[in-house]
Amino acid sequence: MELVQVGEGVHAFLRPDEGANVGLVRTAEGLIVVDTTSCAADMQGLLDAVGVSTDRVCQVINTHSHSDHTWGNQLFRCSILSHRLCRETMAINLQGPWKLDTIRESIALRSQTDPDWAREMQKETIGLQITLPTDTLDRRALKIGGVRLEVIHVGAHSPGSCVVWLPEPRILFAGDLVFEGRYPFIGDADIPALIGAIRRLPDFDAQTIVPGHGRLCSIEQISALGAYLEGTWARTIDHLAAGHSTDEAAADPGYPHYAEKAAERLHEANIRVMFSQLAGDGACPL
């Protein structure tokens, strides 16, 4: 984990090896936390690292519903803000895959094939009480403790995905629209919308872009992510047009690459997600 000051009173916890990034914005009223990691203990560890107690946090914002951005919510007693669709997705998940028994079952099942993942999940879910956002967006521009910020609904990565924009220091918390240094997770994405949203990110003319995963990134890196998704989408369309199967597409070595080492399994998974979306079979292979 690396703590980086990205502006006056604005910090980012960059966690390329641990999971999702977290933003911290100091205001006259207290601190704003952007995303809460995958467990309360991790989130507590980040606050401890900067000597901040949870009662100094006056606002939490979830950029989207995925567990690695929201399962640390239980630590906070203040308002937790998200888009309506983010909250709805979390509420639906709580009735199904996020039921504690169901989580335990899937950890037990996966422990046969992926013991490291299972061990990590076991640790992260001790004492887990998945906590929904308490508030949903009713306006995009907010002023908290003298700090102006905008929570902008984009969708694309997941239906309720938002970016958090601080217009004065020109800092963009891009959430999972941007993965730096590793393949993106696109299991819930609307791919054409995602490509369009990534292509429009330079319009913010941001001073600093904090991705959902990885290190601070440049416009060139964002452009490389857009090109990877665009190229993978186009090549998958060609496979479908040629009547190939999803396995044939996934075995094609001619696909573009984004990151050589990190989360390489997502390279093949992303081809399969795109194939499935294009074929309209609705079966998500992740």
Ligand SMILES: [Zn+2]
């Ligand atoms: Zn995500």
